[in-house]
Amino acid sequence: MITPTPPAARGTAPTAGDVLLSLRGVRKSFPGRHRGEPRNLVLRDVDLDVRAGQCVVLIGGSGSGKSTLLRCINLLETIDDGVITLDGQELTDPRVDVDDIRSRIGIVFQSYNLFPHLSVVDNVTLAPVRVHGRSKAEARTAALEMLERVGLADKATARPDDLSGGQQQRVAIARALVNRPRLLLLDEVTSALDPELVGEVLDLLRALADDGMTMILNTHEMGFARQVADVVAHLHGGVIAEIGPPSQVIDAPASEETRRFLSRLHA
Numbered sequence: 001m002i003t004p005t006p007p008a009a010r011g012t013a014p015t016a017g018d019v020l021l022s023l024r025g026v027r028k029s030f031p032g033r034h035r036g037e038p039r040n041l042v043l044r045d046v047d048l049d050v051r052a053g054q055c056v057v058l059i060g061g062s063g064s065g066k067s068t069l070l071r072c073i074n075l076l077e078t079i080d081d082g083v084i085t086l087d088g089q090e091l092t093d094p095r096v097d098v099d100d101i102r103s104r105i106g107i108v109f110q111s112y113n114l115f116p117h118l119s120v121v122d123n124v125t126l127a128p129v130r131v132h133g134r135s136k137a138e139a140r141t142a143a144l145e146m147l148e149r150v151g152l153a154d155k156a157t158a159r160p161d162d163l164s165g166g167q168q169q170r171v172a173i174a175r176a177l178v179n180r181p182r183l184l185l186l187d188e189v190t191s192a193l194d195p196e197l198v199g200e201v202l203d204l205l206r207a208l209a210d211d212g213m214t215m216i217l218n219t220h221e222m223g224f225a226r227q228v229a230d231v232v233a234h235l236h237g238g239v240i241a242e243i244g245p246p247s248q249v250i251d252a253p254a255s256e257e258t259r260r261f262l263s264r265l266h267a
């Protein structure tokens with residue numbers, strides 16, 4: 001069972017929060033595939049503000065740069081140009097402590113990447129102990145609390161292979177939350193799941209959003225985006241073609257690119 005702590009009234013305090021994450025002129029390219037080929041510019045001067053407590057949903061076609069954007073925020077990719085700040089601190093400053101930043105920004109991918117030889121709770125405590133230098137006892141307490149949060153307290157000593165895909169993904173979310181990050185990034189976290197397991201993960205994300213967790217997520221689930229997003233941003237060719245509340249971007253898009261993307265999705 002997923003038991004949300006009493007929701008902070010959505011749409012009031014959290015959405016009126018201060019800017020937590022800010023991107024200005026973020027540019028990212030990758031080398032061309034063949035020698036002599038120009039670099040592939042994947043993010044073209046992206047500006048984005050995410051306020052504390054907001055849930056921002058990124059939509060866009062395959063290759064539009066959604067995953068790259070999340071990876072740049074988490075410093076898994078180095079940007080070519082621009083500035084990213086979290087809580088006013090410039091993440092893109094080469095002097096930042098990357099491990100410290102990653103403890104403040106959790107990320108979850110489509111594939112859950114749990115260690116099969118470790119118990120569920122040990123999977124969740126690994127990074128806090130090894131990377132962030134927390135004591136084993138403290139990390140275990142935090143891990144059990146997060147497993148409770150994702151509805152898996154009774155699976156703490158199980159091995160990942162004994163869990164369903166949906167449960168494994170919830171463990172991966174607990175692992176991303178264990179350092180109590182300021183921001184949670186979720187890259188298509190339900191795409192690899194069997195359809196009957198998608199709901200439990202979306203329910204958890206909805207509960208986290210209701211709790212006021214600041215999140216940016218990529219998804220193709222438009223129904224879910226409409227329900228949970230404070231802001232929907234449509235990425236097209238590395239630029240934000242349209243951004244606004246779901247009632248605008250999903251239901252009444254002004255941009256031609258967004259209209260075309262949505263009609264293809266519905267077709």
Ligand SMILES: Nc1ncnc2c1ncn2[C@@H]1O[C@H](COP(=O)(O)OP(=O)(O)OP(=O)(O)O)[C@@H](O)[C@H]1O
Nearest residue numbers: 030031040042060061062063064065066067068069
């Ligand atoms: N490590 C990399 N090296 C070279 N090119 C890359 C790399 N990562 C991404 N790209 C390219 O950047 C572009 C954007 O990729 P990205 O994975 O961000 O798209 P996406 O919007 O997440 O797509 P999808 O919906 O398929 O997941 C693509 O053209 C991709 O080939």
Ligand SMILES: [Mg+2]
Nearest residue numbers: 066067068188
């Ligand atoms: Mg992607």
